[in-house]
Amino acid sequence: MAPNTAPFFPNQFIKNQFRTKPHPTPKDTDLSGQTIIVTGSNTGLGLECAKQLLSYKLSHLVMAVRSIDKGEAAAAPLRKQYPSAKIDVWPLDMTSYESIQTFVSKVDTDLPRLDVAVLNAGIGFQPFQIVKSTGHELTVQVNYLSTMLLAILLLPALKNKSPAGKPGRLTISTAMLSATAKFPNKNAVPLLPSFNDESIWDMSDIYSTSKLLGQMFLWKLTDIVSADNVVINMVEPGFIKGTDLHRERPGAAQFMLGLMKSVSARSVQLGATAYIDAAVVKGREAHGCILGNWEIEPYVPFQYTAEGKKVTEQLWTETLAEFAFVKAEQILKSV
Template sequence: MTSSKELPPFTSPFFPNLFIKNQFFTKPRFPPQSTNLSDKVAIVTGSNTGLGLECARQLLSHKLSRLIIAVRSSAKGEAAASSLRKQFPKSSIEVWQLDMSSYDSVQAFAARLDKELSRLDVAILNAGMGRAAFGTSPDTGHEENVQVNYLSTMLLSILLLPILKKKSPVGFPGRLTIVTSMLSITAKFAVKSEVPLLPAFDRADLFDPLDNYPTSKLLGQLFIWKLTDMVSADDVVVNLVEPGFVKGTELQRDIGGATRIILNLFKSISARSVKVGASTYMDAAIVKGKESHGCVIMNWTIAPYAPFQYTAEGKEIMKRLWEETLNEFKFIDVNSILGSLKTV
């Protein structure tokens, strides 16, 4: 099967062409009823509400033995876990604290996984942020959307790789699925020529409320393209999943006024349900195999990355972003971690 990196990029505009096809002319696919996750252990980040919670529910419906709900608010996580425990009393459901705006919290979470788990099969990184107003993380000083959607998600991905490699059963590679958005196709990425690149996102004068979220997801795609070249699919299968436009999530919870009214109306007409949206996570993390390593999965099918990544400029920016991000993560001795994952 052709990988995302080998596919030709999209030539049709995202709006309205791809959007209409995705939302109105694509049939949902759910895992086979025979899917059995007995004995498996999974974590889902941002799983106290919306897509993350529904994904947790779908994993448990296939007899998942142990689920870790990774959330910023332990109280909200326990409320979600309580409802799931009533529905799935035979499964072990735990709430672990994870604040994706904090590097310290991400490191502590990964260290706890490594210390306390004897097995880990699946990690689904769903936690995200879509704030329309500029703000910075108190812990890092970075712009919030880029911190959560890109920097902390990539840091957690790197930290999880050796854990998944070590703690998944022989012959059954661990699975790391990272939620993306094909709004990345629409990203203007206006700061791409800034040198250095990452500090440009922390400047309020360069913040674009309409473009920041798509660009933050594009950054993840640029990084994962290179990261997956360093990981064998025999050890960990890493892919990106695009759930589509989904109602019933809290991603745009900070949007108010007339914009919120218009958005909710648009959702009522065109958005997928959280059940359908979460089925894309299940497909990427449970159904798809090694052929999906390093791929973007959209509409339950392997799809190209954002067109920008296939251009000469995109490849140059990808290289620069990779180097700056590894330098950002030097506090974890990132080169040693990646060196342990090399495919050759």
């Protein structure tokens, strides 16, 4: 697809929020017998996605959450509403590589079947912070590094635990605010450590840039992983109200965002249908794609440029080096 060069604000934003016809999930969708993981599923879009999946007769839901207490509180009404479904709450801390590895080990040992993983967990607009255990800036750690590590580690289970002839599905939440990313350190070598420089860090940009990094990684990842084994895509649910994404923004920004949401934001119920469309409804044609407005969308224009492709290669090389401790390259070769 040719890149969309129209300005994100107001052109693409208006199209997304006011001129897009939603695609409801087909009523005959039947998830009987399936097992699906949803990360960050105790609140917001993740919780709503879990609810809607259960409404389509999902047999086994794994709610991957940072706080078990909050996860169990969210799971309790779901268990009452859907008593025939098995609903597990498992710990997953996206600031910890150790927690991610422990979670995937539990997937490997405890799940006889795995059909879909929806990687929804993420953060937005947090103050500058370095994660002590990894040495990386918090937003890049959670939205990019930890999410891509979890994606890679889940690939063997999604390939081997899905029914024969039916590829596993991996859907990762993204944001087309990536089109607005300034990415001031894009030409830094090495690249990943440069995000730890507070002098160039910008709260208003780091979320967009972190999502762009994920899209750049997807570009390379799906050149390696066959859609016959695991279908991988990213989904943009749109500008949503009813989530905690902007909770750390300053008061004035919170007020303005509140006004914008009251006029233009989608509900979490509508946003979750985009997740389900990407993870369950779309087929192999969505492999390696960004899905927005329930349709396949082009990548950010930067990724089509010579500079963008060079930065993508740098990011890919450094990320796999970062993940050498789990033998990421060997895992990718296996799938």
